[in-house]
Structure formats: C-alpha cells, structure tokens
Amino acid sequence: MQGSPDPARLVVEMSGSHRFILDYLTEEVLARQPPAVQEFLLKTSILDRFTSELCDAVTGRADSAALIDYLIAANLFLVPQDHTGTWYRYHRLFAELLQTQLRRRYPSLIARLHQHASH
Numbered sequence: 001m002q003g004s005p006d007p008a009r010l011v012v013e014m015s016g017s018h019r020f021i022l023d024y025l026t027e028e029v030l031a032r033q034p035p036a037v038q039e040f041l042l043k044t045s046i047l048d049r050f051t052s053e054l055c056d057a058v059t060g061r062a063d064s065a066a067l068i069d070y071l072i073a074a075n076l077f078l079v080p081q082d083h084t085g086t087w088y089r090y091h092r093l094f095a096e097l098l099q100t101q102l103r104r105r106y107p108s109l110i111a112r113l114h115q116h117a118s119h
Contacts, residue, residue: 025097029076040067041076041090042105045098046113049081049089058116 030038043059044050055064068088071078077094081087090098102110 021093022097022100025094026101029094030097030101033076037067037070040064041071041098042102043109043113045090045095045102046110047089047117049087051086051088054117057119058113060116 030041033041040055040059040061044055044064047054047058050058052065052068055068056062061067068078077091079089079091081089089095
C-alpha cells in the first residue's frame with residue numbers, strides 16, 4: 001500500500017483473489033496449522049455462519065467446540081456473530097481462501113458437506 005498512488009482505492013479493490021493476500025493466507029496461516037485443523041477449516045468453509053454443533057454435523061467430528069476455541073485463541077480470522085459466543089463466521093477473505101482450497105483438494109466432497117449441513 002505504501003507504494004500505491006491511491007491506497008484507499010487499493011483497499012477497496014482488495015479481495016480474496018488478490019494474489020498477495022491469498023499467498024499470505026495460504027503460506028503463513030493455513031499451511032502452518034495441524035492437518036486436523038486444516039481439514040476442519042476447509043470442511044466448515046461451506047458455512048456462511050456456524051455453531052459448534054453445526055460444525056460437528058458437517059465434519060462428522062465431536063470436538064468442534066474445542067476446535068473453535070483453538071481458532072479463537074490462535075486469532076484465525078473467526079468473527080463472533082452474537083454476544084454469547086454461539087455463532088461464528090470466518091473473515092470474508094479467509095473464507096474465500098478456504099473455499100478455494102476445498103475445491104482444489106476435495107472437489108467431490110463439497111456436495112456431501114452441504115448435504116450434512118442441510119440435515
């Protein structure tokens with residue numbers, strides 16, 4: 001942004017498709033997570049917002065509450081949606097990255113994840 005002639009416009013134009021943001025999030029955030037956390041993030045990225053119970057249903061896990069606590073403690077782009085700490089969502093850019101990675105790594109799994117979420 002420092003070298004940009006119009007930093008305000010650059011901020012407005014930034015999206016998850018911006019190569020530098022994607023590279024940073026992929027290499028410095030996602031890749032540094034344990035495999036189980038990466039899998040959880042990718043599978044739950046199909047959800048616009050979520051609770052631990054909804055994450056359990058989508059992922060087939062029983063420890064989503066603990067994983068959400070880990071994500072909060074690690075400051076991994078989790079945005080609370082209520083004052084009780086029940087509903088969350090991923091930061092929009094992070095969610096976009098996760099969804100892109102999900103499509104690359106597990107394309108055949110996406111329909112089944114949506115099916116689990118709908119139940």
